[in-house]
Amino acid sequence: MVTEKNNKGNQISRRSFLTGTATAAAGFMIVPRHVLGGKGYTAPSDKLRVAGIGVGGKGESDIAEFAKGPADITVLCDVHDSRAANSVKRFPKAKFYKDYREMLDKEHKNIDAVSVSTPDHSHAIQAMAAMQLGKHVYVQKPLTHDIYEARMLTEAAKKYKVVTQMGNQGASGDGVRQLMEWYNAGLIGDVKEVYCWTNRPVWPQGIPWPTTPAPVPSDLDWDLWLGTAPKKDYVNKLVPFNWRGWWDYGTGALGDMGCHIVEPPFRVLDLGYPESAEASVGSVYVDEFKQGYFPDSCPPSSHCILNFKGKKGKPDVKLHWMDGGIQPARPEELGPNERMGDGGNGAIFIGTKGKMMCGTYGISPTLLPTTRNKEVNVKQTIARVPEGHYVQWVNAAIAGYGKKEVSSPFEIAGPLTETLLMGNLAIRSYDVRKPKANGNGFDYPGRYIKLLWDGPNMKITNFDDANQFVKRTYREGWKLGS
Numbered sequence: 147m148v149t150e151k152n153n154k155g156n157q158i159s160r161r162s163f164l165t166g167t168a169t170a171a172a173g174f175m176i177v178p179r180h181v182l183g184g185k186g187y188t189a190p191s192d193k194l195r196v197a198g199i200g201v202g203g204k205g206e207s208d209i210a211e212f213a214k215g216p217a218d219i220t221v222l223c224d225v226h227d228s229r230a231a232n233s234v235k236r237f238p239k240a241k242f243y244k245d246y247r248e249m250l251d252k253e254h255k256n257i258d259a260v261s262v263s264t265p266d267h268s269h270a271i272q273a274m275a276a277m278q279l280g281k282h283v284y285v286q287k288p289l290t291h292d293i294y295e296a297r298m299l300t301e302a303a304k305k306y307k308v309v310t311q312m313g314n315q316g317a318s319g320d321g322v323r324q325l326m327e328w329y330n331a332g333l334i335g336d337v338k339e340v341y342c343w344t345n346r347p348v349w350p351q352g353i354p355w356p357t358t359p360a361p362v363p364s365d366l367d368w369d370l371w372l373g374t375a376p377k378k379d380y381v382n383k384l385v386p387f388n389w390r391g392w393w394d395y396g397t398g399a400l401g402d403m404g405c406h407i408v409e410p411p412f413r414v415l416d417l418g419y420p421e422s423a424e425a426s427v428g429s430v431y432v433d434e435f436k437q438g439y440f441p442d443s444c445p446p447s448s449h450c451i452l453n454f455k456g457k458k459g460k461p462d463v464k465l466h467w468m469d470g471g472i473q474p475a476r477p478e479e480l481g482p483n484e485r486m487g488d489g490g491n492g493a494i495f496i497g498t499k500g501k502m503m504c505g506t507y508g509i510s511p512t513l514l515p516t517t518r519n520k521e522v523n524v525k526q527t528i529a530r531v532p533e534g535h536y537v538q539w540v541n542a543a544i545a546g547y548g549k550k551e552v553s554s555p556f557e558i559a560g561p562l563t564e565t566l567l568m569g570n571l572a573i574r575s576y577d578v579r580k581p582k583a584n585g586n587g588f589d590y591p592g593r594y595i596k597l598l599w600d601g602p603n604m605k606i607t608n609f610d611d612a613n614q615f616v617k618r619t620y621r622e623g624w625k626l627g628s
Contacts, residue, residue, distance in 0.1 A: 194218070194259055194282075195257045196209065196257065196259050197220065197221035197250075197257040199224075199249070200265075201233035201234075202232070203263075204313075205263030206233050206236075208284070209222075209233060215533070215536065215541065216540060216541070220239075220257060221241050221256070223242070223244065223245070224242075225366060227365035228363075244367055244370060250275055257281060258281065259281055260276035260282070261284045262284070264286075265389050266390075266397050267394065268373045269285050269289060270292070270295035270296075270298065271373065271624060271625070271627075273299055274298065275628070277303065280308060282310065284313065284539050285310070285311075285559075287314045287405035287559075288404070289312050289560060289562075291395075291396075292567065292616065292618055293568065293571075294604060294616055294617035297560065299556055300556045300559075303560075309546070310552070310559070312405065312559035314405040314554055315406075315507060315535040318538055319531075320530055321505075322410045322413055323528040323530060325414050325504060325508060327526065327528060329414050329497075333497075333502070334497030334499050334502055334513075335497040335498030336460055337415055337461075338496060338497075340495055340496065342466065342467050342468070343407070343466075343487070343493075344399055344407060345471055347390065347402075347444070349390050350443075351398065351443055351444045352428065352439075352440065352444070355442045358381075359380060360379075363385070366385060373624060374621055375621060378394070390402055393443070396444065397444075397566070398444030398573070400469060400569050401566055401567065403491065407492070408465070408565070409554075411465060411493055412562050414495070416457060417454045418561065419564065419568075419599065420454050420465075420568050420599055420601070422453045423453070423596070424450070424597065425449065425450045425451070425575075426448065427446075427447065428448065429446075430446060445573060447469055447472055449472055450466070450572055451465070452467070452569055467569055477494060477514055479501060480515070484516060488505025488510060492504060492506070570615065571592075571599075572593065575611060575612040591609070592609050592611065592612050
């Protein structure tokens with residue numbers, strides 16, 4: 147079981163992992179499942195019976211990781227037959243469905259947990275449906291497409307008392323724990339500014355929606371894939387990867403990579419909801435007099451600034467997010483041939499007494515200048531997760547709600563996701579009442595002001611048009627929860 151402590155007796159409040167309790171004691175009796183029963187309960191003597199929704203690509207590797215622990219993959223669900231083929235072959239005894247609603251209706255008594263690895267716009271409805279049946283859930287990052295959805299899933303996890311985990315594997319890595327130990331030991335002082343960056347997107351963005359539809363792949367159920375999203379014709383190469391660059395389905399580079407790169411500073415600094423956000427974005431050349439800003443598509447690059455109020459006497463924190471190849475200035479303490487972050491991605495903490503950096507997932511934690519790493523020896527105070535992110539969740543689900551700790555439960559993953567999506571509000575803040583006269587998209591006045599955010603109430607207080615993106619309208623026939 148993972149436990150967390152701070153040097154000098156300090157507490158990491160909300161960032162602490164769920165408090166663990168003893169589950170094995172003298173005279174402990176294993177009771178069969180059919181005797182104990184109960185919503186969301188898994189008998190300690192059994193393997194976790196997992197259903198996978200979205201079992202191609204990342205979903206394929208997710209369920210393969212669960213199977214390395216005490217888990218049986220008993221049900222598979224995917225709207226795209228060829229994408230699911232490898233998982234079907236690997237788990238031949240698992241029943242297969244196309245529609246997750248039919249799968250849950252027919253198999254809910256035969257499963258204990260559900261893994262969701264579908265496009266962003268489907269995460270919330272699938273996870274909520276599983277939680278309402280008392281099923282433990284593992285959901286790929288970002289947790290949801292919308293801020294409202296993230297808040298609802300966070301509250302539902304507590305309400306339905308299920309074990310949850312978001313698929314940001316670095317949350318269980320040694321790197322973020324090393325960074326926390328350095329920060330708690332005061333090696334870099336108080337952090338006032340953080341820079342996070344990625345070389346993504348590596349898919350098309352900043353382009354208009356294609357005017358020519360393409361044939362739907364013969365083995366893809368396009369209507370089920372669309373789910374909550376508006377009804378549109380299929381376009382070439384949208385599935386399985388390029389949907390990430392379209393706001394109807396994805397959350398851009400910030401949603402895709404932020405859960406891996408922003409997570410270390412979010413946890414180390416115990417950040418809460420941001421108080422404000424501002425953004426600038428790259429555009430695409432259209433012609434001599436036009437810049438390409440297209441409301442359907444995420445921009446090709448962006449720079450977001452999220453401002454956080456300091457806690458417990460700590461200073462306020464300004465967090466920069468950069469994507470599309472934009473990078474911060476190299477720290478003076480970093481040698482000219484030393485790699486910044488992991489190359490294309492990373493995070494740099496600017497403290498009052500020093501600096502530290504890491505790569506994606508919090509890997510390669512490094513004090514700056516790098517010579518400090520040979521001199522500093524801070525005692526390990528935070529237990530590691532030797533079983534890894536996936537098996538940690540499996541073990542916790544078998545133990546039951548509140549019995550074992552997980553690294554990225556929705557109580558942490560939800561606010562982290564909300565923070566990232568807050569950045570997207572600034573990126574997307576066009577004025578719906580004022581489309582440009584030349585038809586070239588909309589005006590984006592929200593990009594030229596600081597958006598003030600009321601986190602508890604999920605509302606921009608000084609530019610109401612931005613609030614249209616806090617909670618989207620689902621396509622008719624779809625809803626969040628029963």
